[in-house]
Amino acid sequence: MITASAASFDRAAPTWDDAFDAYQRLLGRNADATTVLEARHGVTPIHLRALIVLASRGPLSVSHLGVAVGLSSGAVTPLVDRLEQYGHAERKPMPADRRSVVVTALPAGLDIAAHLRDCFAAVFARASGDDLSRVVETLVALDNALETEVTTW
Structure with missing residues (x-):
């Protein structure tokens, strides 16, 4: 569990080490x-x-x-x-191809995903104040950059 408070850094001249340290703290807190x-x-x-993916993508x-x-x-x-055993999801025949199945989240699974979303909505609200777009833009940019850069590692 991460317990140290966020390290201070010079806002006028942050370094790559500051960014890496902040990212590592974020991963730990997450x-x-x-x-x-x-x-x-x-x-x-x-x-x-899996519940988060099913709740967001259907x-x-x-x-x-x-995948x-x-x-x-x-x-x-x-x-x-396990998702079925816990009553969080079910398999159903795929409408277009009855030999295949789709996994659908059930209300209990959707409730868990909604609780997680609500918890993180509070975190995003605290972090962004009135500028949620800044947080979303930063997260999307980090995701895109990581997706691109990891192919070079």
Whole structure:
């Protein structure tokens, strides 16, 4: 658990080390927050991630859910089994191809995802004040940059 307060830095001349340190603190705090929510709802990190994906994207094929949460085809089936066992999601035949199935979040799973969204909405509101667009633009820019840069590592 991250307990140290944010390090101070010179706002007029921040360094790359300041940015890296702030990013690492953010990752640690996010891990702490996620751990609290996982314990509250009795789910694992990947279970929580799957519920967030299903709540935001709607029903997905098992393979698309696996890609979205970073699991292999062999690992996503047990995840979907657990989601069903907990009453958080269900498999349904795909309307266009009854041999395939889609995974759909159930109300209990949607409630967990909504609770997570509400918790982070409070964090974003505190961080952004009246300028939520600045936070969103920064997060999107970081995501895009990371997606691009990681291919060069």
